[in-house]
Amino acid sequence: MPTPTKGPRLGGGPAHERIMLANLSANLFEHKKITTTVTKAKRLRPYAERLITFAKKGDLASRRKVQGIISAKNRTNKTIVHELFTVIGPAMAAREGGYTRITKIGNRHGDNAPMAVIELVMEPVSAKQAVVQEAEKAAEVAAPAAEAPVAEAPAEETPATDAPAVEASETETVESEAAETPAADTSAAEDSAEEKTDEK
Template identity: 75%
Template sequence: MPTPTKGPRLGGGPAHERLMLANLAASLFEHKRITTTVTKAKRLRPYAERLITFAKRGDLASRRRVQGAISARNNTNKGIVHELFTEIAPQLSNRDGGYTRITKIGNRKGDNAPMAVIELVLEPVSPKQAVVKEAEKAAEKAAPAAPVAEETPATEAVETEAAEAPAAEEAAATEAEAAEAPAAEEAPEAEEKK
């Protein structure tokens, strides 16, 4: 867990804070969004994102580590860990970070505490980022193909000359036909004048 912020911990002591963060993370993974105070949401964000990073690895050691972090007291959260590894992590596999979003929603009526909604960002990565990744993949594919083309410049020259030869013949034939056509049109006009 990251170093806590300055000031008093959430709850009474470090053990209480760990249990609170574990319960908040379990609720977040179960419901995909929860409403809590801004302070708790800000403290939950790095905790939950680290657990999601472990879930993206998908191996047994990561599963056990997440299970230990979420269910500190009992094993009632095995279903939530399973859901995290099988449903949430694959949806976030293309995302490199920023798995959660905090939105402030105003103050609570009773004690005027600032409230926020923390939710998982399950939308696909923006189209711009997808285009950039496709361009990078295309550049990687083109890079190995370039040395192959450089090894055979003679064959490329022969191919371009062969392609240019029929084009030159067609152009000469078209010019000859164009020159004959106006001459043929002018000849009947000249005969009519006589």
């Protein structure tokens, strides 16, 4: 019989291994926690998390794919798939990954096989991660708000640059008036000089 592509062999052949993983994942989704050997738990983890990812999508194609993987020959598997899509999938919606947890519990009496408990992580995402997500959203909201005052600042500076121009024009008119005043004085001086020459 061919050796599986990765990990140790769990059954007599590949078909037996697929059936074993399907049954383990169905039991995991039904009971939320199962006790098995460490080897089976490590092989079950990616298999079950892939099914949970399908459940997070929630569409009909994903439901049919999971139904085919878990092998819906009896009605209990249909109820398990329904629970996976209505309870477990929405509970994992905020979680990016790591839907299962493996805890080693020692060796089994009899054959001394290392045992582990694999369980679904149903508690919500930690408060620290929620605070980080809120901070990121606040930063995204603050970024456009920070850009808006920068855009408004040149608009406020434009009248300020116009004000010196106005002042310059005012000074030009004052200078022109001052220039006209000496001209008027010189014309008055010329008139008085002409009057003096006429008198002579």
